Amino acid sequence: MKILFAMLLAFADDGLDPAKLLTPPTDTWPTYNGDYSGRRYSTLAQINQSNVGELTVAWMAQLRTVAIKSTPLVVNGVMYLTTPDNVFALDARSGRTIWHYFRESQGDHIGQRGVGMYKDWLYFETPDCHLISLNAKDGTVRWDIELADPKLGYFATMAPLIIKDHVLVGVSGDVTDVPGFIDSIDPVNGKKQWRWYTAPKPGEPGSETWPPGTDAISHAGGMAWITGTYDAESNLTYWGIGNPQPVLNGDGRKGDNLYSCSIVALDPDTGKLKWHFQPSPHDTHDWDAVQTPVLFDDVKNGVRRKLLAQGSRNGYFVVLDRTTGENIFTKPFIATNWSSGIDAHGQPRPKKEKEPTPDGVLVSPGSDGATNWMAPSYDPNTGLFFLSARRLWSVFYMTAEGKAEGWAGRDRNLWAQSVLEGIDTKTGEIRWTHEIGEGENVAGMLTTAGKLLFAQDNSDNLMALDPATGKTLWHVNAGGRMVTSPMTYELDGRQYLLTPIQNVILAWALPKSRD
C-alpha cells in the first residue's frame, strides 16, 4: 500500500514546476539551454576523460522529418523535440516515439529550436508565427494563438523561455522591414501579458539613434530569435536582438539604431528595459547579436562579479556586468576587417568604407558571421567560454537603387575556416584554438563535469575535447552534420549523451556492466 501511494504521488508530479528550473536536477534537461544560465554545462560526470573512449550507442531514433535543429527537453523520462511543424515525444530510455504532433503551415521552414515546458504543458512556435500549447502527455492542443502576421514577412523558429508564470517568445523575419518584439504570454490561457518592441517609440530614450522625421524607426527590424537567459537573483532576463532593417543599407537609418544588434536586460514580470549594450552599432552586415548571453560569476580582487558574456556574430567577445550592463571588456575572438576599433563604451565602431557598395567590398566575416546560432558553452571548472568560430571572407554588394527596402543587397561568400576556441573569461585571451576544417561549422557545444567538451568538426566527426587544452580525446564519424547542440541527462543511474545528426538521434552511453 505504501508503495502504491508513493507511485501515485510520483504520477501526480509528472509535470515541470517552473521553480524547478532554478535548480534543475540531473535527470532532466528542462529548458533550451539546460538551465537559465545559458552555459550548457552539466554536472554529470559518469562519462568522463577516463572512459569517454568506451562510449557506445545506447539507442538510435530515425524520425521521418527534416534535420533536427532543436535541443530536446527531457522531463520525467520523456524527451520532447521539434522540427518545423512537428513535435515529437520520445521515450528518453529507448528513443521510441510516444506521440507525434503535426500541423502543416505556411512560412519560412528554416528551422525549429525546441519547445518550452510549464507544468504539464508544452509551448511550440510555428513557421506561420503561431504559439501553440500542447498537453505534454499526449500532444493534444490546448490553445493556439498568432504572435505576428506571417503575411508581413514574420516567421518563427525559437524555443520559448519559461520564467515563473511567463512564456517568453520572439519571432523571426528580415526579408521585410517589420518591427521585432518579445512577448510574454500567460502559460495557462495564452493571453498576452506584455510586449516589448525591440526599437523605442519616437521620443523615447534610444530614439535619438534613428533619424527623426522618417519611418525608419517604425520599420526597425531587430528580431529576438534565440532563447534568452535569466538571473533569478536580480529578476532580469537577457536577450540578444537581431539586425536592423533594411539589412545591408544603412543610408536611411543613420545612427546606432537601438536596440538592434544589442544585448538587453528586461524585467520578466513587466517587460521593462533595465539596461542595454550594443555589440554592433549601426550594423550593415546582418550581424544579429542574438547569440546566447551566457551568465556566470567570478571573483576579482576579492569581489564577486555577476557577469554576462556573448561571442557576438560580428567577431567580438563581450563581457558585461549583468546587473548594470556596464562593459567589462570587449575583445576580438577572431580576426576581422570591418571595425576601426573599440570605443570607450566597449563597442566596436564600424568603418564606413566597409559598408556594402554596388561594386562590392571585401569583408570578414560575411553575413553568416564569425559565429552564429550555434550554442556556446561555459565551463565553471576552467573559467573558459567555448565558441564555434570562423574566419570567413565575403564580398558585400549593395544592390538597391532608390530607397532601400528589405535586404537591399547581399554578400557572396568566398572562403571560411572554422575553429573551436576556449576563451578566458577574465581577459578575453584565446587560450586554445582547435581547427575543425574549411567551411562553416554550425554545431553547438556542451561541457560536463566529466571534464569533457562535446562538439563536431566540419567532416562530420563528433568529438570530445579536453576543455582545458582543446585536445581531442574521442571522436567518431557520425556520417552527417549535427545542426543542433549536444545535450546530456541521466536516467536510472546511466548518463546519456544525445547528438541529433540530421534526422537521426544518437544516444550515447557507457556500456552496461556485464554482471
Add this chain to the structure above:
Amino acid sequence: MAQVERGRAQFKSSCGFCHADDATGNRAPDLIRSALLSHDVNGDLVGPVIKNGRPDKDMPAFPTLSDKIISDMVAFLHKQAYDALNSTSVPNDYPLKKLLTGNAADGKAYFNGAGGCSGCHSPAGDLAGLAKRYRPIELQQRFLYPSHGVKITATVTLADGRKIEGRVVHDDEFEISITGPDGWYKSWQRAEVKSVEIHDPMTAHRALMEKYTDKDIHNLFAFLVTLQ
C-alpha cells in the same frame, strides 16, 4: 511586364506626388511596406482604397480611374514589393557597369607586381578569354576565390617510409584519403602514417584576402574583364 510598366506610369502620374514615383513614400506613406499591400490579392484590398480614398487621412478618392488602370497600378505595387522581398541575393546577371569602377592599368600592374598573380597565371595562357567564360559577378567571385575545380594533392609518407601521392578526396584531423596514381581510392588514419603533406594551390588566394584593398580588387577586376 507590360502591365507593370503601364502601372508604373499610371502610379507616377496619379499617386507619385504623395507616395513617391517608386511607391516608397514621400508626404504619404511607403506603400511597399504597407500591411494592406501584403494582404492584397489582385487588388481586392488596394483597389477600393484607390477608388474611395481615405478621407480620414486626407487621401483623395480616384473614382474615375478604370478597373484596368487600377489593376495595372496594383500589379506595379506588387512588383515593387516582390523586388524588395527578393533583394536577399545578388543576381547572376548583376550588371558589369556596377562592378567596373576600377582602373585596368592599375589592375594589370597589381597582377604582375604586388598581387603576385603572374607567378601562377598568364593572361595569354590559362586566363585567355577569361571574361568570355564567366558573367561579370561570377568573374569577380572566381578570381577572388576559385572554389570549384581546384586540384589539391597530398604526399602521404607511410610508416615504412614509402611515399604515395594523389589527389585529396578527404582530409581531416583523423583521416587522409586520396586517389592514387593508379586511380584507386586509398585512406589512412593520420595516426598510422609518418606524415601528410598537403599541396593546396589556393594558399596564395587565401593569403591575398589578408592583403587586398577594395581598390586593388576593383582594379584587378577591371583588368581581368579586358581578357576577352
